[in-house]
Amino acid sequence: xxxxxxxxMLGLLLLAQASVASAVLSIEIIGAGEHQIPxxxxxxxxxxxxxxxxxxxxxxxxxxxxxxxxxxxxGKSPHELAEVxxxxxxxxxxxxxxxxxxxxxANGRIEARFRLLDVVKQxxxxxxxxxxxxxxxxxxxxxxxDLIYEKLTGDKGVFSTRIAYVNRQGRKFSLIVADSDGYNxxxxxxxxxxxxxxxxxxxxxxxxxxxxxxxxxxxxxQSLHTRQxxxxxxxxxxxxxxxxxxxxxxxAIVLTRDGSSQIYLIRSDGSGIRRLTFSGAxxxxxxxxxxxxxLLFTSDRGGSAQIYSMPVGGGQEQRxxxxxxxxxxxxxxxxxxxxxxxxxxxGKFYIAAQDFQTGQVETxxxxxxxxxxxxxxxxxxxxxxxxxxxxxxxxxxxxxxxxQQHMFTQSGDARExxxxxxx
Amino acid sequence: xxxxxxxxxxxxLLAACASEKPxxxxxxxxxxxxxxxxxxxxxxxxxxxxxxxxxxxxxxxIYFPFDVSAxxxxxxxxxxxxxxxxxxxxxxxxxxxxxADERGSNEYNLxxxxxxxxxxxxxxxxxxAKASQIDTVSYGEEKPRCTDHNEACWKQNRRSDIKY
Numbered sequence: 001x002x003x004x005x006x007x008x009m010l011g012l013l014l015l016a017q018a019s020v021a022s023a024v025l026s027i028e029i030i031g032a033g034e035h036q037i038p039x040x041x042x043x044x045x046x047x048x049x050x051x052x053x054x055x056x057x058x059x060x061x062x063x064x065x066x067x068x069x070x071x072x073x074x075g076k077s078p079h080e081l082a083e084v085x086x087x088x089x090x091x092x093x094x095x096x097x098x099x100x101x102x103x104x105x106a107n108g109r110i111e112a113r114f115r116l117l118d119v120v121k122q123x124x125x126x127x128x129x130x131x132x133x134x135x136x137x138x139x140x141x142x143x144x145x146d147l148i149y150e151k152l153t154g155d156k157g158v159f160s161t162r163i164a165y166v167n168r169q170g171r172k173f174s175l176i177v178a179d180s181d182g183y184n185x186x187x188x189x190x191x192x193x194x195x196x197x198x199x200x201x202x203x204x205x206x207x208x209x210x211x212x213x214x215x216x217x218x219x220x221x222q223s224l225h226t227r228q229x230x231x232x233x234x235x236x237x238x239x240x241x242x243x244x245x246x247x248x249x250x251x252a253i254v255l256t257r258d259g260s261s262q263i264y265l266i267r268s269d270g271s272g273i274r275r276l277t278f279s280g281a282x283x284x285x286x287x288x289x290x291x292x293x294x295l296l297f298t299s300d301r302g303g304s305a306q307i308y309s310m311p312v313g314g315g316q317e318q319r320x321x322x323x324x325x326x327x328x329x330x331x332x333x334x335x336x337x338x339x340x341x342x343x344x345x346x347g348k349f350y351i352a353a354q355d356f357q358t359g360q361v362e363t364x365x366x367x368x369x370x371x372x373x374x375x376x377x378x379x380x381x382x383x384x385x386x387x388x389x390x391x392x393x394x395x396x397x398x399x400x401x402x403x404q405q406h407m408f409t410q411s412g413d414a415r416e417x418x419x420x421x422x423x
Numbered sequence: 424x425x426x427x428x429x430x431x432x433x434x435x436l437l438a439a440c441a442s443e444k445p446x447x448x449x450x451x452x453x454x455x456x457x458x459x460x461x462x463x464x465x466x467x468x469x470x471x472x473x474x475x476x477x478x479x480x481x482x483x484x485i486y487f488p489f490d491v492s493a494x495x496x497x498x499x500x501x502x503x504x505x506x507x508x509x510x511x512x513x514x515x516x517x518x519x520x521x522x523a524d525e526r527g528s529n530e531y532n533l534x535x536x537x538x539x540x541x542x543x544x545x546x547x548x549x550x551x552a553k554a555s556q557i558d559t560v561s562y563g564e565e566k567p568r569c570t571d572h573n574e575a576c577w578k579q580n581r582r583s584d585i586k587y
Contacts, residue, residue, distance in 0.1 A: 344527070
């Protein structure tokens with residue numbers, strides 16, 4: 001059903017202005033949610049340049065969530081509560097209205113004061129002052145969007161979170177950390193050897209990843225604050241597929257030191273290694289359940305790549321996916337009630353979701369080169385690697401499959417994206 | 424200053440002319456005189472068959488079907504020839520590099536590439552090479568020889584390379 005909706009939708013195009021610090025050229029939003037909340041975002045008063053950026057960030061964030069419809073504010077621009085005439089907004093069909101001002105202060109900081117108003121009930125839903133360094137104007141926008149999202153949907157916003165991915169340009173590989181909308185990129189590691197499988201620690205302070213800089217696949221853990229890093233696993237053969245336990249104390253990794261690719265547990269300081277699977281087949285891509293009790297993983301033990309689950313403490317391993325095609329890269333949903341994975345059938349890759357209770361697999365995307373899904377920490381959006389215009393790009397899809405966003409970076413192929421936790 | 428610039432340009436022009444000259448040989452090189460030799464005796468110095476482009480050992484790539492890591496029948500003679508060479512040259516070492524096409528996840532393909540390298544290693548050992556002579560590594564789909572989304576490309580990337 002999601003497929004049909006996506007194909008039938010007229011693409012809404014939002015060209016986000018490229019900021020100086022960012023390599024993102026454009027963001028395209030395709031599709032629309034079923035029950036969208038009509039909301040009017042009045043460009044903030046005060047500093048016009050800052051206000052412009054904040055408006056764009058807030059509008060972009062809310063649109064790509066798929067849950068909001070932006071109401072044209074044409075002709076009206078209240079910035080203070082006293083200037084708001086509720087009937088103006090009722091006529092326009094807005095349920096909610098966001099107003100505010102932003103000022104650049106003498107100490108180099110910017111301050112945004114904003115209010116979210118319920119147009120129907122004519123009451124104030126939220127009011128907040130957000131302050132940040134003047135180079136973090138986008139962060140202010142994300143905070144405002146998070147607050148609007150939370151007040152109007154009841155779920156926590158994820159716009160202030162970060163993502164990690166690998167950018168490949170010819171032979172050059174870079175590990176990138178960026179804002180959830182792809183802006184504000186920072187390079188964690190750049191080299192001429194492959195980088196794979198970045199994984200966020202539960203607090204968002206560290207990244208585990210696979211690097212080939214010594215000639216073979218080795219797992220590293222790097223602090224994003226101090227930039228210090230640790231060799232987590234460098235055994236004979238391939239060391240790969242790091243996944244953090246929810247408490248951050250250990251990681252599941254994949255080693256070939258004893259033969260084929262098997263799953264092991266290791267403490268986050270690299271000690272105490274313990275083998276978990278003994279299949280002799282390929283077992284890879286482990287992912288912890290939110291309660292830390294189970295792992296989902298990819299295995300070809302049944303003859304082709306499918307998703308399996310197993311208790312971390314040992315016990316019965318269970319096949320989760322059946323039917324035509326192969327399945328890879330499972331990730332639990334944050335509520336633990338299902339998972340997403342990469343589904344490969346008839347030469348195409350899809351992002352698919354399975355609900356544990358129904359066992360039903362639903363494809364969320366139209367198919368193509370769509371790989372490596374990961375949930376936003378609120379479970380409402382899924383980030384994945386896609387391809388458009390012959391390049392690897394980042395994309396998101398709402399968890400109901402209705403809204404997709406494509407993020408085009410300036411150059412190279414974006415791959416292996418993963419959504420970070422709430423900070 | 425202007426003069427200098429002009430003379431610089433001139434020098435460049437001259438250099439350009441000069442560089443074209445060797446294309447037309449001034450005098451023909453002396454014709455090589457054919458040497459008539461007696462029926463060849465056994466060569467005094469044995470040529471390393473590794474350096475002979477006509478030898479089967481010149482083949483260093485083993486190709487695989489999709490999602491398969493077993494060495495195919497057609498490639499067995501190549502792997503066994505390398506095994507024989509290694510057993511006869513215990514000082515030589517090889518690195519077997521496994522690769523996969525892009526169909527699959529990056530991690531699955533890393534595992535598959537490792538299995539492709541390991542299956543070649545196993546056959547080398549069966550053919551007489553020592554385990555200590557063989558190192559394996561997988562690049563998965565990370566170092567493709569060809570980057571298009573089609574079978575012509577993929578079949579080149581499903582490969583183990585034997586590197587001396």
